[in-house]
Amino acid sequence: MNHALNQLQPYPFEKLRALLAGVTAAADKRPIALSIGEPKHASPAFVKQALADNLDQMAVYPTTQGIPALREAIAAWCERRFQVPAGWLDPARHVLPVNGTREALFAFTQTVAQRDVDGLVVSPNPFYQIYEGAALLAGTTPHYLPCLDQNGFNPDFDAVPAEVWQRCQILFLCSPGNPTGALVPMPTLKKLIALADEHDFVIAADECYSELYFDEDAPPPGLLTACAELGRSDFKRCVVFHSLSKRSNLPGLRSGFVAGDADILKAFLLYRTYHGCAMPVQTQLASIAAWEDEAHVLANRDLYREKFDAVLDILTPVMDVKRPDGSFYLWAKVPMDDAQFCRELFEQEHVTVVPGSYLSRDVDGLNPGAGRVRMALVAPLGECVEAAQRIRRFLERR
Secondary structure: HHHHHOOOOOOOOHHHHHHOOOOOOOOOOOEEEOOOOOOOOOOOOHHHHHHHHHHHHHHOOOOOOOOHHHHHHHHHHHHHHHOOOOOOOOOOOEEEOOOOHHHHHHHHHHHOOOOOOOOOEEEEEOOOOHHHHHHHHOOEEEEEEEEEEHOOEEEOOHOOOHHHHHHHHEEEOOOOOOOOOOOOOHHHHHHHHHHHHOOOOOOEOOOOOOOEEOOOOOOOOOOHHHHOHHHHHHHHOEEEEEEEEHOOOOOHHHOOEEEOHHHHHHHHHHHHHHOOOOHHHHHHHHHHHHHHHHHHHHHHHHHHHHHHHHHHHOOOOOOOOOOOOOOOOOEEEEOOHHEOOOEHHHHHHHOOEHHHHOOOOOOOOOOOOEEEEEEOOOOOOOHHHHHHHHHHHHHOOO
C-alpha cells in the first residue's frame, strides 16, 4: 500500500459525524443541514434537455481533450467573464475539460509536483482538504498560510519567508474562499505572479465560487484577469479551475475546466490520458449549453442574495457574522468552542453546521478556524430563515 495514505486526515464531514454520534436531536424540530456545500437550487431545464437530447452519445468513447466545441465555448466564456483579449486563449492549447474541480485539483498536483519532501504545496488555512491530500500523495509537504480576520481572511503573503517561496512548487488560491468567502485582491494576484516568476512555482487558482457574488456591477476578478492586465498572453505559471457545480447548480454533472499555461496543460493532458478521466460527450454537449447562458446564473445569484439578506438580518444582532465577498458560506464567530457549539446546536435545535477548526490545521499553536463555524446557505429560503431563527434562539438562551 502507498504509505502516504496514512498521512491523510479524516474528511471534515467524517469528523462532524463522529462529533454528533450519539447525540439525540430535538425530536420536535425537523433537521436542517447548513453543513455540506451542495447547491440545492434547481438545475437549468435547458441543460437537462441538452443532456437528454444527446444520450445517444453514450455509444461514443470520449477523448480526454474533449470536443472542440466545448473548449471553444469555455474559451469564449473566459474572454467575456475575465476580460481576456480575444484570441489569447487558444481552445486547443489553453483549455482542458475536467470532471469537476475536485478531481482536477488532485490530478493536477500529481502532474506538477516533484516528489520531494522538501518541496512545498502552499495553501490558505482554512482550506479545501483536497489541496492537502493531493500534496501528501504527490510526495510533497503541505504548507499552510493562516487566513485571519485582521487581514480580510486572506493570507498575509508579505509575511511569507523567502525560503518558503523558494521551496514552493504549487501555490493554491481559493477566491472567493471556502469557507471564508474572501476575494484575493487584484494587486495581490499580480504580486503573486511576480513571486511565481522569481521562484519558479505554479499558481493554481480554485475559482469554483467565482460566479456567486453580490454586486452585479463588480464581478470579482480572477487570475486570468490579472494575466490580461499584465499583458501576460502566455499565462505562464498560471492555471485556473472552474466548475458548473455552483455556477449552474449542476454538482452531479461533474463538469468543469482547467485553463491557463499551455505547457502545463500539455503535461496535464498526458497525465489525464493515462488517468482515464475523459468527460462523456453527452455531458460535454450539456456543458456547452450551460457555459453559453448567463440568465440562469443571474437568477441563481438573486436567490442567494435573498437568503443572505434574510439570514443576516436575523443573525447580525446576536452573532459576529458578516456578508462575505462571494460564495454561499457564512464564516461566523461563536462565543464558545466551535465543536461544542455545533454539538449543542444540533442537540437543541436540530441544525447542522461545521466547526471551523475541522476545516483548518493547527500551525504553531494556532488554528485559524477555531471559534468559528461555517454555514452553507444552500437550502431553500424558508429553511435558511428557520435555521437562522433557531440559531438566534440558541444564542439568546445562552
